[in-house]
Every structure is written in structure tokens, then in C-alpha cells.
Amino acid sequence: xxxxxxxxxxxxxxxxxxxxxxxxxxxxxxxxxxxxxxxxxxxxxxxxxxxxxxxxxxxxxxxxxxxxxxxxxxxxxxxxxxxxxxxxxxxxxxxxxxxxxxxxxxxxxxxxx
Amino acid sequence: xxxxxxxxxxxxxxxxxxxxxxxxxxxxxxxxxxxxxxxxxxxxxxxxxxxxxxxxxxxxxxxxxxxxxxxxxxxxxxxxxxxxxxxxxxxxxxxxxxxxxxxxxxxxxx
Numbered sequence: 001x002x003x004x005x006x007x008x009x010x011x012x013x014x015x016x017x018x019x020x021x022x023x024x025x026x027x028x029x030x031x032x033x034x035x036x037x038x039x040x041x042x043x044x045x046x047x048x049x050x051x052x053x054x055x056x057x058x059x060x061x062x063x064x065x066x067x068x069x070x071x072x073x074x075x076x077x078x079x080x081x082x083x084x085x086x087x088x089x090x091x092x093x094x095x096x097x098x099x100x101x102x103x104x105x106x107x108x109x110x111x112x113x
Numbered sequence: 114x115x116x117x118x119x120x121x122x123x124x125x126x127x128x129x130x131x132x133x134x135x136x137x138x139x140x141x142x143x144x145x146x147x148x149x150x151x152x153x154x155x156x157x158x159x160x161x162x163x164x165x166x167x168x169x170x171x172x173x174x175x176x177x178x179x180x181x182x183x184x185x186x187x188x189x190x191x192x193x194x195x196x197x198x199x200x201x202x203x204x205x206x207x208x209x210x211x212x213x214x215x216x217x218x219x220x221x222x223x
Contacts, residue, residue: 035213042200042215043157058210090156101147102211104156 002027006091006105014113019078021108023091031094032074033102034058034066036087043090049074050096081112114139119201119214127222130191134217136201137183146177147202148186151216157200160186191221 004025013019025032034046045058047066055066063085065077078085088109092102119136126132138146146163161168163175163184174187184203188195201214 033211040215043213045210048210101159101162104158106156107154 004091004093004103004105006089006108008108009106010109012111012113013081015081015083017081019081019110021076021078021089021091021110023074023076023105024072025091025093025103025105026072027093027095027103028071029093029103030071030096031102032068033092033094034064034074034076035090035092036060036085037090037107038087046076046089047074078110081110083112086110086112116140116205116212117201117203117214119217121215121217123218123220125220125222126191128191128193130221131187131189132191132219133188134186134199134201134219135183136185136214136217137181138201138203138212139182140203140205141179141182143203143205145204146175146184147204147211148173148175148184149200149202149213151198151200153197157213160199188219191219193221193223195219196221 049068091105149157198216
């Protein structure tokens with residue numbers, strides 16, 4: 001069965017360190033998204049990609065970067081982790097067209113000390 | 114102004130009750146609408162899409178009011194298993210981005 005996975009599921013890091021969160025999907029979806037979820041804010045879009053070599057900034061992209069070298073993966077990098085980036089991170093994918101369901105990964109809980 | 118606004122609740126209802134959630138959106142040109150369900154510490158999952166004419170899926174009914182820019186979700190005969198957070202989601206005309214509401218928390222009490 002097709003799926004979307006994230007790793008690690010939990011991560012504790014220190015301020016200033018670079019952190020990369022992995023997202024891998026086997027749906028063969030062109031569209032992939034990274035969100036963060038915090039109390040009182042809901043899901044907020046960080047970055048998204050509509051295909052290989054395509055990346056776009058979302059609502060809260062400062063301090064984050066992504067790259068898309070193949071269809072299956074969209075890693076999210078925190079260049080220099082800050083305590084404000086402590087959150088739950090969800091990756092999602094969807095088929096082209098914009099009208100379709102987004103499928104979410106199980107999430108990564110990141111704590112920055 | 115937020116793209117999507119929801120009443121966060123919480124809604125605490127007895128089993129068998131009917132409960133309704135509303136959600137408003139700011140972009141009048143928005144094209145597609147969804148309700149997602151999120152269980153505690155889990156990922157959001159699609160509950161149902163919302164169509165212009167309204168649609169029903171078992172005990173769940175979704176309605177769209179474009180004139181007033183709101184969507185609603187009605188749950189009839191609530192079950193304990195309906196306890197979750199319900200997210201209102203809107204897809205504006207531009208691009209494939211979704212905008213999520215902050216969610217409405219529902220607890221169904223035995």
C-alpha cells in the first residue's frame with residue numbers, strides 16, 4: 001500500500017544545530033507540503049513543492065529550507081534551530097490538480113532546547 | 114484576518130446527541146472545501162469533502178454557504194469514537210495550498 005512516512009518521529013536538539021526531518025511518500029504524488037502545528041495556530045504551511053526541482057515558501061518559511069531532488073522525498077532542514085521551532089511537523093502529499101485530498105505523514109515531534 | 118476561522122470549542126456532548134460545527138473563510142474565490150479529523154497526537158485525515166450542494170456520509174453532513182462564506186459539519190447520533198478535533202480546510206483558487214482552521218475539539222461523553 002502507498003504511504004507517507006516521516007523520520008525521526010521524535011527529536012531533541014540544541015539551539016543553533018542544523019536539523020533535517022525526512023519525508024518519504026510512495027503515492028507518486030507531485031505535490032508535497034511541510035506544516036508545523038502549534039497550539040492556537042493550527043497547521044501552518046512552511047514550504048511546498050509541486051514537483052522535482054520546484055520549491056516554494058509558505059506562510060512561515062523563515063529559518064527553514066527544502067529541496068526536491070526526486071518525486072518521493074522532501075526533506076525539511078532547520079538551518080540553525082531555535083526554541084521557537086519546537087513544534088510538531090507534518091509532511092503531506094497530494095495528486096496534481098489542487099482539489100484533491102492531502103495525505104499526511106505521522107508527524108515529527110521536535111524539541112529545541 | 115485569518116484565511117479560515119473556527120470555534121475551538123471544546124464541545125462536550127452526550128452519546129447520541131447531534132452537534133454542529135461552523136467555519137468561516139475569508140477568500141470569496143475559494144474553490145474547494147474539506148473537513149479533516151485529527152485524533153490526539155496523530156496526523157489529520159480527510160473526513161469528507163464539502164460540495165456546493167451539500168453532501169452526506171452516513172451520520173455526517175457537510176454544507177457550504179458561499180454567500181456567507183462558511184461551511185458546516187453536522188454529526189448526528191454522536192458516538193464515543195467521534196471524539197477528536199475537526200479541522201476546517203479551504204483551498205483558494207491559487208495553487209494547491211490548503212488553509213487549515215485551528216480545529217474544533219469534540220468530546221462525546223458516555
